[in-house]
Amino acid sequence: MLGKTRSFLWNLEQGLGYVSLSCLILLPAAETVLRVFFHSRVPASPGLIIHFLLCLGLFSGMHTTKVGDHLSIGLLQFSSNEKFKSIFAIGSGLLSAMVVTIFAWCSLSFVKIYLSPPQLIGFIPDQVFALVMPLGYAVMAFRFARLTPLRGKARFLAVLAVLLGTILSLPMIFKFLWGFDIPEFAYTINDAFFTLAWYLKTPALILIILAAFLGTPLFVVIGAAALILIQGAGGEIDVVANQIYTALTQNSFVAIPLFTLAGFFLSESKAGERLMLTFKSLFGWLPGGVIIAAVCMCAFFTSFTGASGVTILALGGILYTVLSENAPYPPKFSIGLLTASGSIGLLFPPSLPLILVGAATRTNTIHLFLGGIIPGIILVGAMILVGIVFSVKTKIPLEPFRLEKAGAALKASSLEILLPFLLVLGYFSGVLSLVEIGSAAVIYVFVVEVFIFRDIKLSEIKRVFTKAIPIIGGILSILALSQALSYYIVDTQGPERFARWLQSAISSKYLFLLILNLSLLVVGCLIDIFSAILIILPLISPLGMAYGIDPVHLGIIFLINLEAGFLTPPVGMNLFLASYRFRKPYVEIARYVLPFLLIQLGVVLIVTYIPVLSTYLTKLY
Numbered sequence: 001m002l003g004k005t006r007s008f009l010w011n012l013e014q015g016l017g018y019v020s021l022s023c024l025i026l027l028p029a030a031e032t033v034l035r036v037f038f039h040s041r042v043p044a045s046p047g048l049i050i051h052f053l054l055c056l057g058l059f060s061g062m063h064t065t066k067v068g069d070h071l072s073i074g075l076l077q078f079s080s081n082e083k084f085k086s087i088f089a090i091g092s093g094l095l096s097a098m099v100v101t102i103f104a105w106c107s108l109s110f111v112k113i114y115l116s117p118p119q120l121i122g123f124i125p126d127q128v129f130a131l132v133m134p135l136g137y138a139v140m141a142f143r144f145a146r147l148t149p150l151r152g153k154a155r156f157l158a159v160l161a162v163l164l165g166t167i168l169s170l171p172m173i174f175k176f177l178w179g180f181d182i183p184e185f186a187y188t189i190n191d192a193f194f195t196l197a198w199y200l201k202t203p204a205l206i207l208i209i210l211a212a213f214l215g216t217p218l219f220v221v222i223g224a225a226a227l228i229l230i231q232g233a234g235g236e237i238d239v240v241a242n243q244i245y246t247a248l249t250q251n252s253f254v255a256i257p258l259f260t261l262a263g264f265f266l267s268e269s270k271a272g273e274r275l276m277l278t279f280k281s282l283f284g285w286l287p288g289g290v291i292i293a294a295v296c297m298c299a300f301f302t303s304f305t306g307a308s309g310v311t312i313l314a315l316g317g318i319l320y321t322v323l324s325e326n327a328p329y330p331p332k333f334s335i336g337l338l339t340a341s342g343s344i345g346l347l348f349p350p351s352l353p354l355i356l357v358g359a360a361t362r363t364n365t366i367h368l369f370l371g372g373i374i375p376g377i378i379l380v381g382a383m384i385l386v387g388i389v390f391s392v393k394t395k396i397p398l399e400p401f402r403l404e405k406a407g408a409a410l411k412a413s414s415l416e417i418l419l420p421f422l423l424v425l426g427y428f429s430g431v432l433s434l435v436e437i438g439s440a441a442v443i444y445v446f447v448v449e450v451f452i453f454r455d456i457k458l459s460e461i462k463r464v465f466t467k468a469i470p471i472i473g474g475i476l477s478i479l480a481l482s483q484a485l486s487y488y489i490v491d492t493q494g495p496e497r498f499a500r501w502l503q504s505a506i507s508s509k510y511l512f513l514l515i516l517n518l519s520l521l522v523v524g525c526l527i528d529i530f531s532a533i534l535i536i537l538p539l540i541s542p543l544g545m546a547y548g549i550d551p552v553h554l555g556i557i558f559l560i561n562l563e564a565g566f567l568t569p570p571v572g573m574n575l576f577l578a579s580y581r582f583r584k585p586y587v588e589i590a591r592y593v594l595p596f597l598l599i600q601l602g603v604v605l606i607v608t609y610i611p612v613l614s615t616y617l618t619k620l621y
Contacts, residue, residue: 010066017055021257027045048121051129062473065140092215093148094148103223110242235488239487248479252358256472298311298341298344303348304345304420339592346529347559347560350434354555354559357558366621369424369428371553371555371614375607422440479530513608517561521565522565524561524566528573536558574593575593
């Protein structure tokens with residue numbers, strides 16, 4: 001009976017997640033059709049769309065917790081010492097259970113106090129949507145506790161972690177019970193918590209940073225830092241829940257799950273094979289023609305998924321086979337090239353990081369799309385040039401150009417090749433909003449891959465959703481908690497004070513840019529791109545203004561440095577993903593990638609010190 005209940009609840013949870021994602025696809029599409037053809041609209045659609053994003057963020061986060069796919073640094077996964085791995089996994093699980101329990105209580109207080117009286121979204125009160133927050137975090141806390149690798153009586157430690165999280169949430173429980181008119185004893189307890197947080201702030205932050213390197217999910221690490229910093233400064237920690245709600249009801253974030261799902265439909269179909277065949281038939285007669293095909297493929301897919309890891313994991317096997325088996329490139333060259341090319345599409349529209357940079361800095365997204373094109377082409381060209389030089393030196397045999405074969409391949413992949421052009425046209429023409437572009441991308445790819453090419457059967461659609469949901473959950477969980485930490489950073493006026501200090505210490509704009517490059521390489525090593533944009537970029541933006549750097553140029557500098565940071569030892573994320581995908585030791589992957597990393601660093605310097613590369617096209621729109 002218990003097993004059937006668990007199965008029912010799991011299916012219900014999955015179903016609600018799928019429904020939320022489906023509504024994010026269909027509502028903007030319906031809005032577009034009604035607006036363009038009937039000069040009408042879906043009632044309350046903007047409010048419904050952002051609140052379905054909230055639901056998706058929590059349901060997908062619950063799913064991601066269950067399958068253990070939350071983004072983390074996780075250096076210990078490459079350790080051979082199983083005892084240490086087990087000990088730190090227990091510590092990470094207990095910390096996660098405790099911190100997420102605090103999120104749940106903060107959310108409950110927030111929903112009752114700050115969303116009262118409720119506002120109607122259509123005919124549904126916003127409190128009904130927001131209840132997914134305490135529910136979602138409570139389920140996540142339970143799962144972190146349950147999945148902690150404890151045995152026997154030691155499992156009681158998991159219960160203690162949840163209990164400790166509840167005790168640390170007493171100020172929020174008091175607020176939930178009595179609102180702002182709490183009893184005297186509650187004031188005394190609250191003051192004790194504020195004092196304790198003030199004294200423990202530094203050691204707690206050190207512990208949190210250590211936990212990040214030992215595999216604690218990044219959203220837990222970021223949220224824990226926000227909690228201790230806010231409470232240590234005398235603030236109410238339900239601000240964290242407030243910022244989670246704010247982040248997951250932002251219209252600018254709706255496109256993220258949509259483009260992620262579109263990327264998964266492409267990667268789960270045979271689109272990669274068709275595109276690869278097209279690029280090979282078009283460029284195979286050139287020296288390095290297969291390299292051109294592989295690099296263009298990586299750029300194409302990364303521009304849609306927004307996460308270089310997805311490109312390496314989804315296309316790494318196909319492209320490695322093409323380079324090392326179908327074409328006689330040495331394995332170390334192929335692995336190095338593919339690992340280095342895993343993120344080069346981040347500067348091309350409709351890249352999710354570009355959208356996030358626009359949201360974080362309030363910079364025109366269209367200008368960022370335009371600003372990334374020339375630097376992106378230079379980066380792609382640099383990778384291709386390496387391939388051409390290597391091919392000539394090693395005398396890689398060429399494939400003769402056959403017009404008939406190239407035409408047939410181009411015809412077969414024409415629908416996929418048209419996709420980015422159609423999306424950019426729809427967005428730049430002003431006909432479609434960014435959210436509607438994301439919706440259109442999913443529907444277009446769905447129709448092409450399911451009904452036209454039939455690469456994905458109707459019965460396999462659930463599998464595509466199931467693969468996409470953990471990635472969406474990981475990204476949205478990080479974005480939500482990053483908003484809370486960013487709130488603290490901005491509220492303390494830290495960026496402005498730091499900008500004034502740095503400007504007085506460093507007068508040269510060019511020296512500042514060099515220091516910025518070095519700092520961002522370190523950031524790219526340690527932090528995922530979504531957290532970096534929402535936490536680090538608000539710190540840097542005032543510095544850019546102080547030194548007279550164009551916001552578009554600064555955004556492109558930021559992203560291109562992070563791209564290189566993904567490849568920078570000792571903890572560049574793409575190195576770990578490539579080690580997993582190609583089943584090679586981490587040190588070997590780092591050695592294979594080094595020549596490509598040096599070339600990318602050269603491109604970083606070019607883009608940094610020649611701002612017109614990022615700003616020229618923005619003047620045309």
